[in-house]
Amino acid sequence: MKFRAKILAFTVAAALVAIRWRDTFVPESLRGARVLVTGASTGIGEQMAYHYARFGAQLAITARRGDVLREVAERCLELGAQRALYIPADMGVTSDPEKVVKFAVEELGGLDYLVLNHIGPTPFAMWDGDVEHTRWLMQVNFFSYLQMTSTALPHLEKSGGSIIVVSSLLGKMCTPFVAPYSATKFSLNGFFGTLQHELPMRRSNASITVSVLGLVDTQSAMEKIREKTNMNALAAPASDAALHIIKAGATRQKESFFPFYTYLASLFRDWFRFFQDLTIQNCYYLEP
Numbered sequence: 001m002k003f004r005a006k007i008l009a010f011t012v013a014a015a016l017v018a019i020r021w022r023d024t025f026v027p028e029s030l031r032g033a034r035v036l037v038t039g040a041s042t043g044i045g046e047q048m049a050y051h052y053a054r055f056g057a058q059l060a061i062t063a064r065r066g067d068v069l070r071e072v073a074e075r076c077l078e079l080g081a082q083r084a085l086y087i088p089a090d091m092g093v094t095s096d097p098e099k100v101v102k103f104a105v106e107e108l109g110g111l112d113y114l115v116l117n118h119i120g121p122t123p124f125a126m127w128d129g130d131v132e133h134t135r136w137l138m139q140v141n142f143f144s145y146l147q148m149t150s151t152a153l154p155h156l157e158k159s160g161g162s163i164i165v166v167s168s169l170l171g172k173m174c175t176p177f178v179a180p181y182s183a184t185k186f187s188l189n190g191f192f193g194t195l196q197h198e199l200p201m202r203r204s205n206a207s208i209t210v211s212v213l214g215l216v217d218t219q220s221a222m223e224k225i226r227e228k229t230n231m232n233a234l235a236a237p238a239s240d241a242a243l244h245i246i247k248a249g250a251t252r253q254k255e256s257f258f259p260f261y262t263y264l265a266s267l268f269r270d271w272f273r274f275f276q277d278l279t280i281q282n283c284y285y286l287e288p
């Protein structure tokens with residue numbers, strides 16, 4: 001097949017997949033759904049809470065700051081959530097992940113969606129040799145995800161529910177200034193990719209969706225990259241990213257990509273490595 005014909009065939013296939021996916025999302029399926037969203041005090045997690053609320057879900061949200069969570073929960077009720085509970089927790093504390101899941105299951109009477117979204121703060125800079133920070137970040141961004149999954153899985157299997165893991169293109173491709181963060185996201189993709197094989201092999205009816213995101217315009221992300229990259233214009237709206245993740249989870253997609261360029265980047269990441277590295281390194285500014 002000629003190169004142009006291949007590109008055309010690929011584009012048509014991608015469009016068909018996109019159309020089919022859009023058609024299979026049924027907003028009513030989320031009415032009354034029991035949803036736990038982590039990292040919901042701000043950014044994409046906060047936007048996901050608002051979307052679930054508009055769909056009429058029963059929500060439990062968590063993050064460290066209880067006062068901010070209370071405001072988000074109140075807004076969720078205004079937007080149409082059937083219930084909006086919150087529990088402050090620090091995922092760097094090893095007993096908190098289990099505590100949060102137990103709270104959600106007890107208060108909501110079960111669980112349909114576990115949305116793993118939180119991340120701990122980490123510098124956007126060259127790695128300075130700090131192993132302890134990476135160890136701590138692994139607890140927050142990776143091990144707490146496993147702990148919550150372990151506690152929630154029996155309940156999700158009872159309800160035929162889903163785990164949604166918010167990941168990143170930086171869990172698929174390496175770029176400068178994000179070594180500890182990237183390590184946690186690669187770990188998530190590896191771990192949950194394995195579980196995606198194991199659950200159907202043991203006839204589990206719970207599903208796992210891994211959402212691979214590119215740059216999104218949350219305050220924390222934009223503050224970090226400002227003056228260090230020339231990629232600010234690529235940032236997608238947090239509300240759109242949030243809706244994408246929710247739809248991917250509700251339609252039980254194994255892997256979803258947002259924005260679309262993240263799919264292409266994942267597909268071609270091992271091609272033309274020399275030019276790819278050159279392009280990536282030229283997108284970042286090294287401060288003197």
Ligand SMILES: NC(=O)c1ccc[n+]([C@@H]2O[C@H](COP(=O)([O-])OP(=O)(O)OC[C@H]3O[C@@H](n4cnc5c(N)ncnc54)[C@H](OP(=O)(O)O)[C@@H]3O)[C@@H](O)[C@H]2O)c1
Pocket residue numbers: 038039040041042043044045062063064065068089090091092116117118119120121140166167168169213214215216217218219220221
């Ligand atoms: N924004 C992007 O460009 C981008 C790109 C790719 C992937 N993603 C992924 O999208 C997800 C959300 O990103 P975001 O930009 O929305 O992040 P964000 O705005 O920085 O929000 C992080 C959330 O995690 C909570 N959090 C931080 N430390 C915590 C801890 N120790 N224990 C419990 N909760 C903690 C924060 O609330 P408290 O401070 O109240 O605890 C906040 O609610 C992440 O998984 C991220 O990797 C984002």
